[in-house]
Structure formats: structure tokens, C-alpha cells
Amino acid sequence: xxxxxxxxxxxxxxxxxxxxxxxxxxxxxxxxxxxxxxxxxxxxxxxxxxxxxxxxxxxxxxxxxxxxxxxxxxxxxxxxxxxxxxxxxxxxxxxxxxxxxxxxxxxxxxxxxxxxxxxxxxxxxxxxxxxxxxxxxxxxxxxxxxxxxxxxxxxxxxxxxxxxxxxxxxxxxxxxxxxxxxxxxxxxxxxxxxxxxxxxxxxxxxxxx
Numbered sequence: 001x002x003x004x005x006x007x008x009x010x011x012x013x014x015x016x017x018x019x020x021x022x023x024x025x026x027x028x029x030x031x032x033x034x035x036x037x038x039x040x041x042x043x044x045x046x047x048x049x050x051x052x053x054x055x056x057x058x059x060x061x062x063x064x065x066x067x068x069x070x071x072x073x074x075x076x077x078x079x080x081x082x083x084x085x086x087x088x089x090x091x092x093x094x095x096x097x098x099x100x101x102x103x104x105x106x107x108x109x110x111x112x113x114x115x116x117x118x119x120x121x122x123x124x125x126x127x128x129x130x131x132x133x134x135x136x137x138x139x140x141x142x143x144x145x146x147x148x149x150x151x152x153x154x155x156x157x158x159x160x161x162x163x164x165x166x167x168x169x170x171x172x173x174x175x176x177x178x179x180x181x182x183x184x185x186x187x188x189x190x191x192x193x194x195x196x197x198x199x200x201x202x203x204x205x206x207x208x209x
Contacts, residue, residue: 003034006046010062013048019066023075027096028066033059035117036089055107059087060148064198071182071194072144072169074099081139081161083132084148088114092123094146101125102139104132135161142166150178150200159190167193171200 011029019025034045037059041051050058060068068090074080076098085091085105091114094101103125105111111129118125126139133155135145140161147170154170162168166185171178178200183190 001034001042003032003045007033010046010048014063014066017063019063019070021070023097024066024070024093027069027093028062030096031089031092032121033062033089035121036087036092036114053087053110055110057086057107057110057149059089060200065090065093067196067198068146068148068169068180069093069097071180072146072167074144078143079139079141081136081142081145082148083135083145083158085111085114085127086148088118088123090146090148091118091125091127092121095123095125099144102136102142103127104130104136106131133157137161145169147171148200154183154190159185164188171198176200 007029011025014025034042037045037051038053044051048061048063050061053059074094074097078099080094080099080101082091082101082103085103091101091103105114108129115127135158141163142161143163144167145158145162150171150173152174162185164185168183171180173179178198180196180198181192182194184193
């Protein structure tokens with residue numbers, strides 16, 4: 001299938017929705033979103049909707065990915081921790097922006113699938129399967145941390161892995177609608193910079209034996 005027309009329409013739509021960062025728009029224009037969705041939904045790859053990827057997870061709306069990336073304000077060479085690899089699409093967008101990405105996915109099947117697609121598309125990052133609530137202390141500190149699923153609160157082990165003046169972006173709240181909240185690490189404390197309402201799936205918790 002040829003997706004150039006659908007991709008161009010997506011970029012125009014994102015601009016109309018208020019996405020202004022040219023680097024973010026370029027990244028979404030470059031990453032082949034169709035590679036990160038199941039074949040059955042490939043015809044909807046560039047539509048403004050979340051698509052199922054299995055195990056109760058979704059690939060987020062293009063606008064959600066664009067806005068989160070814009071808020072995180074990353075640039076080439078930054079060390080970024082992503083909690084919730086999911087389809088790998090957000091990971092690819094971050095890699096396209098030149099960050100050193102560390103990404104964690106709790107579901108092993110999704111983690112393996114995403115890693116395979118990312119490697120096929122030549123997006124190289126450090127990836128593993130595990131409990132994102134614990135972060136990745138061995139690779140800390142990070143310039144930015146992004147959660148791609150909602151949580152009731154910031155996991156307590158996470159903030160210590162963020163550099164001074166680092167940014168943390170997380171969807172907070174109960175129910176489907178979350179408050180996407182951007183924090184700045186300042187003086188050892190998290191200072192809220194922005195809040196916006198979005199729909200997110202829940203951050204998965206590890207299963208007890």
C-alpha cells in the first residue's frame with residue numbers, strides 16, 4: 001500500500017490541531033507509522049484514532065504522540081527513558097529526533113515485537129522487558145522520562161532517576177481520561193509546567209505469582 005497521501009494529510013491535520021514544532025512534524029513525517037500497526041489495521045495507520053496492538057494496548061492517536069513529543073522538548077543527544085514501549089511508534093519518533101533512548105515494556109511479546117520492528121526500521125535503542133514502575137536505575141540519570149500509559153501517581157522510584165532540569169511527562173488519574181502532566185526537576189523537586197486532558201490505557205502492573 002502507498003501511504004504518502006495519508007501521511008501528508010496527517011501532517012496537515014496535526015498542524016491544524018496546533019502542533020508547531022518543525023522537528024516533531026518532520027519526525028512524524030519520516031517514521032513509517034504503518035509498520036507499527038497490525039496488518040488488519042494498516043489501512044487506518046494515519047487516521048486520528050488509537051488502534052489496538054493486542055494485550056489490551058493501543059498505538060496512540062498521531063496527535064497524542066505529536067503533542068507528547070512536543071511537550072517533552074527533546075533534542076539530539078539527550079538521554080530519554082520511555083516507560084511503555086507498546087508498538088514502538090513513540091520510540092521511533094524519539095529516535096528520529098536523535099535521542100539516546102532507553103525503553104521498557106512489561107509485556108514480553110509486545111517488547112519483542114517492537115524491538116524487531118525498530119531494528120528493521122534502523123531505529124536503535126536500549127530496550128528491555130520489565131516493570132516500568134522501577135525505571136532503569138542502572139542507566140540513570142535521564143534528561144527526560146516519558147510515560148506512554150496512565151498511572152494514578154508518579155512511581156516513587158522514578159523521580160530519583162531524572163537529572164536536575166530534566167522533564168517528566170506522565171498521564172495521571174483514574175479512569176480512561178487522564179491529565180497529561182509535564183514536570184520539571186528543579187532543586188530536587190518536581191514543578192508542574194503543563195496539564196492537558198487525554199485518553200490513555202492504564203500502566204500495566206507486574207502479575208503476582
